Amino acid sequence: MNEEQAKKRILIADNEPLFLRTTGQLLRKAGYECVCVPDGTAALAKLRSEPFDLILSDLNMPGNLKLELLQQGREHWPHIPLIVVTGVPSLPTAIESVRLGIADYLLKPVKYEDLLASLRGVLASPARSQPGPVSAPTDTDALAAKFPSIIARSGPMMEILEIVDRVARTDTNVLITGESGTGKEVVARAIHQHSSRSEKAFQVIDCTAIPESLFESVLFGHVKGAFTGASADRDGLLLRSDGGTAFFDELAELPLASQAKLLRAVQERVFTPVGRTEPVRIDTRYICATNRNLQEEVNAGRFRQDLYYRLGVIHMELPPLRDRGDDVMLLAEAFLKDLQREQIRVHRFSEKVIEQFRRYRWPGNIRELRNVIERAVALSRSQTVELADLPGPVRDAASTPSSPVSALAEISREEALDNADQQYLSTLLKKHSGNVSQAARQAGLSRQGMHNLLVRHGLNANDFRT
Incomplete structure (x- = not known):
């Protein structure tokens, strides 16, 4: 216990007596001064009369059922970081919590090591200015205009944009799932570009491209002579995201051994380059993407539950293109222009093409649509994309909902x-x-x-x- 740590005063608010008592005891043993209260009302009273360095609060307790403690705490004591611990997580409360500027969001049962790592990381971090609550645009056009890189007007995507708008200004980790080609990296970049980290790097880390044997070297870096072939010091990908955002694409492809190494970096905000003994502190936000159901991966033992909880504080499920209605044509028109920046030769789609675009299932989602448009632009002999310019699967999609029985075997x-x-x-x-x-x-x-x-x-x- 060092002298500086002993000065840190923590206000713990939770209506579960056992959690309140044991957490207070453990943190006192770790060298912190703790004040324990059973509800949000008592916590606010303590904040008015005593100084604190950090608030550790439950979500679902008297005096905070409508997030009163979080709202008033951020309004009147914005300099005091607040960590939320909850046993009943939900997307709306998670979004509202991070919008209010909480420092971390933990799920019960929380391991003592994870809680201590979170406390130490938050208390050691320099104070980051937190914007006050910002009302999300209610007008669809205004919301879409705010995120021009995400082309959408459909109901499912407007819900996604509302979440993006709320979480972008926070430092909370985000998990984006959805089928391949649904635009997960585009959404991740939009979150970064509208965050306080936008001036720093958005570092893409493709988990499928890192051999397990080189994971530590690629992610954390190494020093000269650390292993055969290490001819010079080299920074890892994670250090390049310091102050910015680390985007882990295809997260579920990481082997379990690599997941354990990543977990330490995420929860303790430190890592050790290969060949060094001194750890390096990192300040980064994690946005991760996968086309798998991570909860199912956890249940099957293929993904660590503790890492899932740390990275999936806010979880967004992107809808497939077939569920986005006329977004198909908005995207098609945008791609038609984007693919002809130097000289616009093809101007429009025929009515039959539009009909096929709306009928087709788009198993490859937005990525497939862009490829189809690019092919059509290259093959078109006029200013209009015709059916003949489309690839077979799109061109030959069932022409009527009531396909003949003989055709059912073909789909x-x-x-x-x-x-x-x-x-x-x-x-x-x-x-x-x-x-x-x-x-x-x-x-x-x-x-x-x-x-x-x-x-x-x-x-x-x-x-x-x-």
């Missing part, structure tokens, strides 16, 4: 069921003359649920109104 079960679903929705809308509420009632769906299905299948209720 996947998923596509067959999707076609049947689209036909059912069309029939319902025709019966009810485009009245979404009546159609939803007959289908046993909520109006919002029906609306989401219509967007997914590219159906517009106005087309069925008489």
Whole structure:
């Protein structure tokens, strides 16, 4: 225990007596002075009368059920860092917590080592100015204009943009999942560009490109002579992200041994280059992406649960392109312009092409759409992209929802069921003359649920109104 650490006073607020008592005892043994209170109201009273260096608070307790402690704590004592510990995590409370400027967000049961590492890291970090709460734009156009790199207007993507807008100004770690080609790196870059770290590096770390035997050297760096072939000192990729953002792409591909090494760097904010004995302190934000379900990977023993909790404080699931309605055409038009920057030769898509774009399932998502547009621009003989310019799978997508029985063997079960679903929705809308509420009632769906299905299948209720 050093003299400086002994001066640190921690306010612990939690309505679980056992957690409150044991946490206070353990942190006192570690050299901190702790004041323990059972709810948010008592915590606010202590803050008004005594000085503290850090607040450790539960989320779901009396006096903080509406985040009163977090809101008033950040408003009246913004210089005191606040760490949240909760046993009942939820995306809305996580987003609101990080928007308010908390220093860390931990999930119960939290290991003592993890809690201590978080405390030490937060207390050792220089005070980073935290912006006050900022209201997210409520207008779709305003929100889309704020993030021009993310081309979207659909409901599912507007929800994603609202989350991006809230978390961008914080330092909280973010996990982005979704199918391949859904734009995970684009979203990660948007978060970085709108953060307080935007002037520093956005370092992409492709987990599939790092051999397990070289993981420490590539990520943490090495000194000359550390191993055969180490002819000079070399900084690792993680150090290049100091002050900025480290983007780990395909996170789930990391072997377990590499995950353990990354965990220490994430939770303790330090790492040791190969061949050195002195650790290096790092100040970086982690944004990670994967097309796998990390919770399933954890359950299967292929991914460390503690690393999952540290990196997935905020989890965004990007929707596939087939669920984004007319975003398909917004993206197609944008790609048509972007791929002809020097000279615009192809100006538009034919109506039949637009129809096929809306019908096709896009298994490769945005990446596949861009490739299709690039091919069409290269092959087009006129100013209009025609069906003949499209690759076979897109051009030959089922022309009607009710495919003949003989054609069912040529498509996947998923596509067959999707076609049947689209036909059912069309029939319902025709019966009810485009009245979404009546159609939803007959289908046993909520109006919002029906609306989401219509967007997914590219159906517009106005087309069925008489």
